[in-house]
Amino acid sequence: MGATSHDEFRDFVAARRPTLLRAALLLTADRTEAEDLLQAALAKTYLAWDRIKDRTALDGYVRRAMVNINISWWRRRRLEEYPTDEMPDTPVADHTDRSELRDVLERLLDRLPARQRAYIRLRYYDDLTEAEIAHALGVSVGTVKSTVSRAMAKLREDADEEFAALD
Incomplete structure (x- = not known):
């Protein structure tokens, strides 16, 4: 090479x-x-x-x-891996809490308007920069920043309500 x-x-x-x-x-x-x-x-x-x-x-x-x-x-x-009749001495990790959090996050994202949801997914799931999102969608960087900011505020508000309901 x-x-x-x-x-x-x-x-x-x-x-x-x-x-x-x-x-x-x-x-x-x-x-x-x-x-x-x-x-x-x-x-x-x-x-x-x-x-x-x-x-x-x-x-x-x-x-x-x-x-x-x-x-x-x-x-x-x-x-x-072979099955055994004996139980291991160390406890098996419980990953259900992570899946529950993921379910909550998906529900919260589904509540967002489609445009805000798309911007959040591009920014945090696809890890694109604000400039990359702006270029891909043909909007200004300021539009991306404000849309993501409003979406995050809505997610925080909804998350507070969701977790308060769980308590």
Whole structure:
């Protein structure tokens, strides 16, 4: 791999890492495993970098690599786990609190007007900057900032009400 290819790969990783890490997190549901998965997929991408002609398809290439690697890891783990009659000494982690919080957040997002919901998802789920959102939607950065600000205020207000109802 030449110096320019190496620089292109480094720039790609720097720009797309947060988004790709979120995709890996959706596949694994564990931050550490997601980081390992992304690293393995990027290593495969690095090895194939000069063979990838369509640079617009890089995200898809890395995502496909993550899916394939995750399936391989899952199969390997599945073969290494054996049932037992004895209970483990350490308690098993309870992840229901995270899923309940996610459900609450989804309900809160669903209450927002479509435009505000879209801006919040672009800003916090897709990790786009305000300038990137403005460019993508053809609006000013000020419009993005004010819309996100109003949406966050509404989410905070609704969240306070939601959690007060739970108590």
